[in-house]
Amino acid sequence: MKTTPGQRIFSVFNYMIITMLVIVTLYPFWHIVMASFSDSSKLMAHTGLILKPIGFSTKAYQQVLRDETIVRSFLNTVFIIITKNALSILLTLFGAYFLSRKNMMLTPVISLMVVITMFFSGGLVPTYLNVRQLHLDNTYWALILPSAITTFNLIILRTGFQGVPESLEESARLDGAGDLQILFQILVPLVLPSIMVVLLYYMVATWNSWFDAMIYLRKRELFPLQLVLREILVESQVKADTDSEVTEEAIQYAVMTVSTVPILLIYPFMQRYFVKGATVGAVKG
Secondary structure (H helix, E strand, C coil), X not given: CCCCHHHHHHHHHHHHHHHHHHHHHHHHHHHHHHHHCECHHHHHHCCCCCCCCCCECCHHHHHHHHCHHHHHHHHHHHHHHHHHHHHHHHHHHHHHHHHHCCCCCXXXXXXXXXXXXXXXXXXXXXXXXXXXXXXXXXXXXXXXXXXXXCHHHHHHHHHHHHCCCHHHHHHHHHCCCCHHHHHHHHHHXXXXXXXXXXXXXXXXXXXXXXXXHHHHCCCHHHCCHHHHHHHHHHHCCCCCCCCCCCXXXXXXXXXXXXXXXXXXXXXHHHHHHHHXXXXXXXXXX
């Protein structure tokens, strides 16, 4: 199909705008990575954009990896992500399956009550008191159980389950399948893109979370990486060694890179599910 001059001009402007947006979006991360590999003394004397390392050096990363607090907090975050995401996906699957079944009693009422929690909550103080009375504070479970299920993710999976033809479930029940078999052997494979999207949402939210840890945790050995990173950036709790050539600014750049790269490496493996899964979960209300 032949394009008109106006369409070609429109396409050129679109590509220009998209290119500018990509540059504006990616440059801050590129700046952090290049600065983290730069020589500290040259970095402090440099002003302006950083397009490549200024005197290549890995001393900042060497000091970060020698810091027991940062390494321990990274392992804490990995443990919390694995435990919480496994529990979150399991509970979200059960909840979405229940709310998507038409033969269950009071599902419209329960669905309405679930949706209300997206707009209203008990507040910080009642939530903290509840966690404390359950003796969850100062433990990993304070970061796992209270936020194990997100209403938005539950609705995505519920809508995905509702899109599966009922004839598949009826055929399975005629063959003697129970609810668990229908859920894990029929529904889960069919809505796998939606499940992967929900898993990605849970992972990113858990990886970026620091406020809950600041509220519920007092033992530093339990701190996740993001809370330690906050101390480094905001409270300047971690200093460069006095006998080291690495400045505090270089350490901050290195820690930011270490805390960002893992979640970026996961995203490409789940990207092929993202658009399809989000679309499947948004077709029906």
